[in-house]
Amino acid sequence: MNMERFIKIAKKIARNPTSLAGLLLVLFYVAIAIFAPFLAKPPYPDTPYQMPQSGWSAIPKPPSWQNPFGTTQGQYDLYYGIIWGTRTAFKVGIVVIGLALIIGLIVGTISAYFGGWVDEVLMRITDIFLAFPFLVGVIVIVAILGPGLNHVMWALVIFYWMTYARLIRGSVLEVKENQYVMAGRALGTPGYRIISRHILPNAIFPVIIQSSMDMATIPLMAAALSFLGLGAPVGYASWGQLVSFSRNWIVSSTGGNPFAYWYTIVFPSVAIVLYAMGWNLLGDALRDIFDPRMLI
Amino acid sequence: MEKLEEQKRSEKKSEILLEVKNLKKYFPIKAGVFKRTVGWVKAVDDISFFIRKGETLGLVGESGCGKTTTGQTILRLIEPTAGSVHYNGVDLLSLSKRKMKKYRPKLQVIFQDPYSSLDPRMRAKDIIAEGLKSAHIGSRKERYEMVKKYMDRVGLSPLYMNRFPHEFSGGQRQRIGIARALILNPELIVCDEAVSALDVSIQAQILNLLDDLQKDFNLTYLFIAHDLSVVKHISDRIVVMYLGKIVEIANKHELFINPLHPYTKALLSANPIPDPTVKRKDRIILQGDVPSPANPPSGCRFHPRCWMAKPICSQKEPPLNEVQPDHYVACHFWKEMIEQNG
Structure with a gap:
């Protein structure tokens, strides 16, 4: 990647306001995740993901100087939870998508490149995994392994790699029909280099776009499992758990203003929505960028 | 061979x-x-x-x-x-x-x-x-x-x-x-x-x-x-193929002047002359389409479309023989073709 090409891509993103918004949102969250220890200093540096509690009262407290976003059920600080929850979201997204991507790329590429019975066997295995309803499958695995963020990540990998395998297989099947693949064979290029130099660079971009979109959905899925009580332990900084805490406070049950506890639901939700939107917009931008013919 | x-x-x-x-x-x-x-x-x-x-x-x-x-x-x-x-x-x-x-x-x-x-x-x-x-x-x-x-x-x-x-x-x-x-x-x-x-x-x-x-x-x-x-x-030389078979091989001048396979002759007659005033009378229009290579005709593969076909053509496949120096043809009636070419 030379400078000239990088500038072209940068200009392309800057021209399109939605792409720019997506990129800025994602960069904003990346910054939050990186600078989390400075933005919200952990009271116990050994366990930074454990949200600090200010008191033991069950009733949430509104925003104040001490707790900028207020506290949620159990007096967990919302601001701290959202800042460190960003790290959790990235951790889940990168680990799950990274592993699923590696498995999917290997299975899909081998399947499509060699074809025949190899393809048949690998795709039937993929079908078996696809036959499970996703959320039910994940819940079963977590139930077997026991709750915990790492177990949730494993379960998500086990039931998510098929999407990538299918996607890359279709893409490789299309790309390998191009004459430059046959030209590579005529030039004596070994099979692994035909895959790595010719096929993958031309076949991978639907997968990259998909994985960018999944950076939004996978942490949401983890959040949903946290919401169901299967994810991180109580008090672990994750957006899903914050939303789970606010379940009882969406509409006030104690009389008076029905939205008295608005901060319990609004701050974590906004964090989730903006994060998902950023990745989705970035995915759309990548779709445009990854076509070299668009770079003229 | x-x-x-x-x-x-x-x-x-x-x-x-x-x-x-x-x-x-x-x-x-x-x-x-x-x-x-x-x-x-x-x-x-x-x-x-x-x-x-x-x-x-x-x-x-x-x-x-x-x-x-x-x-x-x-x-x-x-x-x-x-x-x-x-x-x-x-x-x-x-x-x-x-x-x-x-x-x-x-x-x-x-x-x-x-x-x-x-x-x-x-x-x-x-x-x-x-x-x-x-x-x-x-x-x-x-x-x-x-x-x-x-x-x-x-x-x-x-x-x-x-x-x-x-x-x-x-x-x-x-x-x-x-x-x-x-x-x-x-x-x-x-x-x-x-x-x-x-x-x-x-x-x-x-x-x-x-x-x-x-x-x-x-x-x-x-x-x-x-x-x-x-x-x-x-x-320098030209090989003519039809439906997976070679029908004729010859030096290019020889092939254009003296084609010994009816298919070659038909193919050559289809070649346009870049002159709008010339009206070709010798154009040979073949009947029908190319048969499917999954189920080729018996004998000579060209016989269903050939104007010179005789019963032998559907029974016996003509071998590719060198009939003149450096001129190979796979047709039972190459001699008749020489006469036709004059």
Whole structure:
């Protein structure tokens, strides 16, 4: 990647306001995740993901100087939870998508490149995994392994790699029909280099776009499992758990203003929505960028 | 075939570079849930020919007659069903894949479609240097120096070496394809419809370039095309294929003046004369379509469309015989054809 090409891509993103918004949102969250220890200093540096509690009262407290976003059920600080929850979201997204991507790329590429019975066997295995309803499958695995963020990540990998395998297989099947693949064979290029130099660079971009979109959905899925009580332990900084805490406070049950506890639901939700939107917009931008013919 | 052997022995002055014998390529037709093979498409069915060192052998025929399959099977880009291809006495088809790699640089190919034959994500210099890299020739720097030299030789400015394929025109892309083949210093280049996708003025440029390169690098071409005027321009001898079979092989002048197979005659009569005032009266319009190669006619494959067909044609398949010096034909009635040609 030379400078000239990088500038072209940068200009392309800057021209399109939605792409720019997506990129800025994602960069904003990346910054939050990186600078989390400075933005919200952990009271116990050994366990930074454990949200600090200010008191033991069950009733949430509104925003104040001490707790900028207020506290949620159990007096967990919302601001701290959202800042460190960003790290959790990235951790889940990168680990799950990274592993699923590696498995999917290997299975899909081998399947499509060699074809025949190899393809048949690998795709039937993929079908078996696809036959499970996703959320039910994940819940079963977590139930077997026991709750915990790492177990949730494993379960998500086990039931998510098929999407990538299918996607890359279709893409490789299309790309390998191009004459430059046959030209590579005529030039004596070994099979692994035909895959790595010719096929993958031309076949991978639907997968990259998909994985960018999944950076939004996978942490949401983890959040949903946290919401169901299967994810991180109580008090672990994750957006899903914050939303789970606010379940009882969406509409006030104690009389008076029905939205008295608005901060319990609004701050974590906004964090989730903006994060998902950023990745989705970035995915759309990548779709445009990854076509070299668009770079003229 | 016997005559072909004799020919080989008697012909000492011109060495044979590549000899194809009884080459077959059948593609299975699969159907049903269990992908059972229900039939075979006989794309190339038992063909034999040879290419002399330094000559250009034209291979013509209509779409789907097996020209491209022949070219790709010779280079082992697709594995043949049966037969042998002797290159300087070595049977390429019996070599292991590893040993075949040694011969890859010597046998190169130029593809038809200049758009799909170049990787859109690689720069021109990397496309041209790919073969060198695979053969472990030179360092990175030396390879790029060679790329510059060969780009210049095929008429591309070395300044363009960092560009991507989409930044070139069709003719320029075909030049990249030629440089990529040429840089490995091959002996034989299979030009698979190398100019068919280009417009006429560019066709002429590329044909002249191929002609020059042949002289400078002592190249031998197998020139596959469907355009007779292009083949006539560049070839020394011409092979005519019909439905997976060779029907006639002859020197190009001989073939155009004295075609001994009715199919060749019909094919030649279809070649347009670039003069609107000339009205051709000798045009032969063939009846019907090309039969399916999955279920070819019995006997001579051309007999359902042939105006000279007799009962024997549907019963006995005519062998490819050398009926005149260096003129092979597979027809029962070649003598009658000589009379017709006058």
